[in-house]
Amino acid sequence: MSAPPVDAIEKKEQPVESQEAKAQPTEKSARVAVVQQATSTYGDSSDEENEDGEEGQPEIEDEQILEDLPDDTQEIELIHSKLFAISKLGLSRFTQLKKLCLRQNYISVLDPEALGPLTELEDLDLYDNRIKHVGTALDTLTKLHTLDLSFNNLKHVPHSLPKLTTLRTVYFVQNRISRIENLSGLGRTLRSLELGGNKIRKIEGLEELVNLEEVWLGKNKISKLEGLHTLKKLKILSIQSNRITKLEGLEELESLEEIYISHNGIKKIEGLEKNLNLRTIDVGNNDITELENVSHLSNLEELWMSYNKIETLQALEPQLKHISTLETIYLEGNPVQAKEGPHYRRKIILALPQLKQLDATYVKQI
Template sequence: MTDNHDSPKDTQEEVTPGMEMSPITNTSESLKGMQITEDPHPDFLTADADLTTDLPDDTEVIDLIHLKITSLEALNLYRFKKLTALCLRQNLIESITEVEVLPYDTFIDLDLYDNRIKHISSNVNKLVHLKNLDLSFNKIKNIKNIDKLYELENLYFVQNKISKIENLSTLKKLKNLELGGNRIQALEPHAFDGLENLQELWLGKNAIPKLINLNPLKNLKILSIQANRLKKIEGLEELTNLEELYVSNNFLTKIEGLENNKKLTMLDITSNRITKIENVSHLTELTDLWCSFNQVDQSFQSLGEELGGLTKFETIYLEGNPIQLNNETAYRRKLMLSLGPSLQKIDATFIRG
């Protein structure tokens, strides 16, 4: 494949066979006998159709990344009867209707990250054995035409224009759902119905004001809802298998609502308005507490009373809180004395070899 998309030339020159160029021939004379052909696509790479020409028909995986591909049709994907995975990241694809020619029986992985897709074609529903679908960084507004993907395990819609979580209830095998960077303003009733096997839910950078309607997610292990509009930790009572909770960059003022989340190992409440570390002493599996850039201003003794009994606790971040800013000299030493022998790291710095 010839990569000429960065060339400043808009034409290509073909020298007539057998023609000799004299070193002293002037420019006008040298052009005689040459055929100058206009390049119809000076800003594009080799034609899309050429990208798959040399691939054997029994190819199982195709990766064509950042090649300015505009058309699925031109790739002649119907040829590849044993295809299992197709990665077309960072191209210029707008329509995905052509996925209907992919082999339904073998195809399991479709990656269309960073294209120009606005609409999920109904033909996507024909890929009944699909396990991984990545449509992140596109222009999609509605979740639809994926309800028959019963084998789907990983679904990525990061950085689109989605405002509502819907049409997912039939995806019983879904384990990972990523919806960060969209326009979601509420977790609506029934949004997560049928997703009892979901293990990871990523909702950062939306506009969600309240944690509600999460009860169906009995097996959820990771919940990330950073950079939203939360004012309270709530609605997690049924999430008894939750292991990691990320709620940084919200408007939280208190640590609460974690009574039933006894499997938590990670709690990230960075950049909120928390004034006290509290209501976590029952979290016996907790290893990490990230609480930088809040308003924590309590005695080291009370901090020790809350965290000192957690035998698996290893890492704490309190940088940018009054408890650190007002005690810069003795801060690390007092934390070490207060938090017990399991502590290994304070604000990204290890304290023991």
């Protein structure tokens, strides 16, 4: 079993490919590497040409980076390429482009003339740049499915977003956004919304997003669970590291399968009576004193309750023993662990014989 996600800004998570994994820099200059890749794909390259990227060789100009790529190229990746702008790349000729990745550069302005002709674009990745606003640069990208503007300097959700009526997944992780807005018009297509690591204080502006399946709001300043009642198809709610003190407002989320709400100030497990499809509950690092109100969750597979204030194992059997699907439970860091001492692990396994994992280790048969 893997540990629960700490959130979108440290995962990418979870339902999607890791942001960190995608962001690894190339060993050679990416400017040279991309040209070498294009050459080897569309023609032969000699050993001498493959040495062009070694230290000491002059870097190519922006205008030259993509010059060897054919006009019908469908994917372009320029990661860690020291780009300050996109206006000189000649992107406008790639009218069949479907994926454009410009991660880990220094781009601060998006040029509408450069991006405007890319009307077939489905995936635009601008993770880790210096973008403060997008203006009208995205207005024509009406076939865009995935947009990643994480780790930039955005203060607002882009106003042009409603024009992108095919969007399914958007990432605005680790920006300076203080309000959830400008999402109206995306209700038909949007499935995943990531706004972790911002300055959001209130859950709002989600009412029309009735097809959302994942919401990631970790590491904000949210103090109350609210504004979620229309999200009937929501499967994953991640709202870790906020200021929430009560589990509430989840009654309408009958499709909910995973909730991650660790590192808050929750004192009691409650309000889950209608969430019968829950498979994973992460309430670690809160102020919970008792295991309760989960006995009805017959599909539960993983329960994470580390570092709370639980002092007894008495509730384990009545709350969990009958749940045959339960495979993993975390209780380490609670007062009961020190209280039970060497008997802690054995007592839990005897109470819950269906377990496959207790805390960080697999369960061995007693």
